[in-house]
Amino acid sequence: MQGTKNLTKGPINRQLFNLAMPIMATSFIQMAYSLTDMAWVGRIGSEAVAAVGAVGILTWMSGSIALLNKVGSEVSVGQSIGARNEQDARQFASHNISIALLISICWAALLFLFANPILRIFELKEHITENAVTYLRIVSTGLPFVFLSAAFTGIYNAAGRSKTPFYISGTGLILNIILDPLFIFGFGLGTNGAAYATWIAEASVFLIFVYQLRCRDALLGGFPFFTRLKKKYTRRIFKLGLPVATLNTLFAFVNMFHAMLIFADSFHRTSLFARYWDIDNSMIGAALVANTTTDAFIMVYPCLSAFLYMDSFLRTVGLAATGGTSAAKVGDFVIDLYAGGTCFVNHTHDVIFRRSVFCTVQCMYCIL
Numbered sequence: 001m002q003g004t005k006n007l008t009k010g011p012i013n014r015q016l017f018n019l020a021m022p023i024m025a026t027s028f029i030q031m032a033y034s035l036t037d038m039a040w041v042g043r044i045g046s047e048a049v050a051a052v053g054a055v056g057i058l059t060w061m062s063g064s065i066a067l068l069n070k071v072g073s074e075v076s077v078g079q080s081i082g083a084r085n086e087q088d089a090r091q092f093a094s095h096n097i098s099i100a101l102l103i104s105i106c107w108a109a110l111l112f113l114f115a116n117p118i119l120r121i122f123e124l125k126e127h128i129t130e131n132a133v134t135y136l137r138i139v140s141t142g143l144p145f146v147f148l149s150a151a152f153t154g155i156y157n158a159a160g161r162s163k164t165p166f167y168i169s170g171t172g173l174i175l176n177i178i179l180d181p182l183f184i185f186g187f188g189l190g191t192n193g194a195a196y197a198t199w200i201a202e203a204s205v206f207l208i209f210v211y212q213l214r215c216r217d218a219l220l221g222g223f224p225f226f227t228r229l230k231k232k233y234t235r236r237i238f239k240l241g242l243p244v245a246t247l248n249t250l251f252a253f254v255n256m257f258h259a260m261l262i263f264a265d266s267f268h269r270t271s272l273f274a275r276y277w278d279i280d281n282s283m284i285g286a287a288l289v290a291n292t293t294t295d296a297f298i299m300v301y302p303c304l305s306a307f308l309y310m311d312s313f314l315r316t317v318g319l320a321a322t323g324g325t326s327a328a329k330v331g332d333f334v335i336d337l338y339a340g341g342t343c344f345v346n347h348t349h350d351v352i353f354r355r356s357v358f359c360t361v362q363c364m365y366c367i368l
Contacts, residue, residue, distance in 0.1 A: 003219035004081055005160030022166035023157060029169045030063065033176055033201070037194040040180040047125070048191050051132040054122050057255055058111060058136060062143055064248030065107060066150040069100040072241030073154030076233075077220075081158060088233075089158075090223035095233040096151045098226045104147035111140040131191050138195035145199075145206040152209040159219060164212065172205035 007015045034056050041052050073096035080089035111118070115136045119129055153165040176197055183193030213219060 002086075002221045003159060003161075003217055007160045019157075019160060019162050022162040026153065026162070026166045026169050029166070029173050032173050033198060034059070036173070036177050036180055037198060040184050041191055041194050044184070044190055047128050048131065050124060051128050051135060051191055052194060054119055054124060054128075054132045055136045055139060057252060058118070059139060060255070061249055061252035062107060062111075062146065063150075064252050065103065065245055066100070066147045067248055068103070068241035068245035069096045069147065069237070070150040070154040070241070071244045072096050072099075072237035073151050074158045075240045076158075076236055077155055078158035081220075086221060089220050091227070091230070091233050092237065093155050093220060093223045094225065094227040095229060096154065096237055097148060098229060099234065099237060100147040100151040101144060101226065104144040107147075108140045108143040111143070112137050115140070135191050135195045138192060138199060142199040142202045145202040149202070149205050149209055152206075152213070155219070161219075165209075168205055168208045168212065171208060172201040175204055176201035 007019065009015075037052055038049060038056075041048050073093060076092040076096070077089050080086075080092055115133045116129075119132045119136065122129075122132075124132065149169075153169075156162060156164045179197035179200055180194055183189050183197045184191075185193075187193060189196065210225075
C-alpha cells in the first residue's frame with residue numbers, strides 16, 4: 001500500500017524496536033513542552049509557576065481526550081492496512097481527522113468560555129487566578145492544532161512510519177525552547193509569553209504535518225482531511241479510542257482533585273504535614289507545579305516501570321528548587337505523601353529510594 005511500511009518483512013525484533021522507540025520518544029517530547037514552560041516561567045517566581053501548573057492539568061486532560069483519535073487512527077487505519085483495504089484506510093484516516101477537529105473546537109470553546117470558574121476550583125490567590133485564566137485562554141485556542149497533530153501522528157504510526165511524527169514533534173519542541181525565553185523575557189510577556197510560544201510551536205507542528213502529507217508524501221495514495229461522517233467508521237473509531245481517552249481523562253480528574261487538596265488552606269495551615277515539616281504557602285504552590293510536570297509519565301508507565309520512581313524524584317526537585325525548606329525535608333514529605341496516599345512509590349523500595357533521592361535532590365538544589 002502506497003506510503004506505508006511493511007512490518008512483516010525482516011527481523012521482527014528490529015521492526016518492533018524501530019516502530020516503538022520513536023513512539024516513546026514522541027511521548028517524551030509532548031511531556032517536554034510542559035517541562036520547558038516550567039523551566040523558564042520558574043525564573044519569574046513561584047506564583048507564575050503555580051498559574052502555569054494549574055493550567056497544566058487541563059492541558060494534560062486535553063491531551064488525554066486527544067488520545068481518542070490518536071489511538072482510533074492507529075488501530076483502525078493499521079487494521080485496514082493489514083487487511084489490504086486501502087479504501088477503508090483512507091476513510092478511517094479522514095474520519096479521525098474530522099472527529100478530532102470537531103471535538104477540539106468544542107473542548108477549546110468550553111475551556112475558553114469557562115476558564116475563570118474552572119480555575120477557581122483550585123482556590124488560588126486572585127492575581128494568580130487571573131494569570132492562569134489568561135494563560136488558559138491563549139493555550140485553548142491552539143488545542144485544534146494539538147488534536148489534529150495527534151490524529152496525524154496516529155495515522156503515521158499505523159502506516160509503520162513512526163519516525164516522521166517524532167521528527168516533526170521534535171522540531172516543534174526545539175521551536176518552543178527557542179521562543180519561550182524570547183517571549184517571556186525578551187518581549188516581557190511573562191506567563192503569557194510561554195503560552196504564545198507554545199501556541200506557535202503547536203501550530204508549526206500542525207502545518208508541517210499538512211505540508212508533509214500534501215506536498216511530500218502520498219500516504220495511502222492521498223486522502224481528504226475532512227469528510228462527512230459515516231456511522232460505520234465513526235462508531236468503530238469511538239469504540240477503539242474512547243476507553244483509552246476516558247481512562248486517561250479520569251487520571252486527570254483525580255489529579256485535579258488532588259491539586260485542590262494541595263491548595264486548600266486547611267491542608268497547609270492546620271495539617272500534620274504543615275506543622276512538622278515547615279511547608280509554607282509557596283511550597284504548596286510549587287507542589288502543583290512539580291505534580292503537573294511529571295504526570296505525563298503516566299502515559300509511558302507501561303513501557304518502563306522505572307518512571308514510577310522518576311515521578312517522585314521530579315516532584316521533589318520541583319519543590320526543593322522553588323521553596324525555602326531543605327531538600328531533605330521536602331523529599332521526605334513528598335515520598336511519604338505519595339507512598340502512603342497514592343501508591344506512586346512501592347513500599348518495598350521506599351527506604352532505599354528515599355536515600356538516593358535525598359543525595360540527588362541536594363545536588364540539584366544547590367545547582368538550581
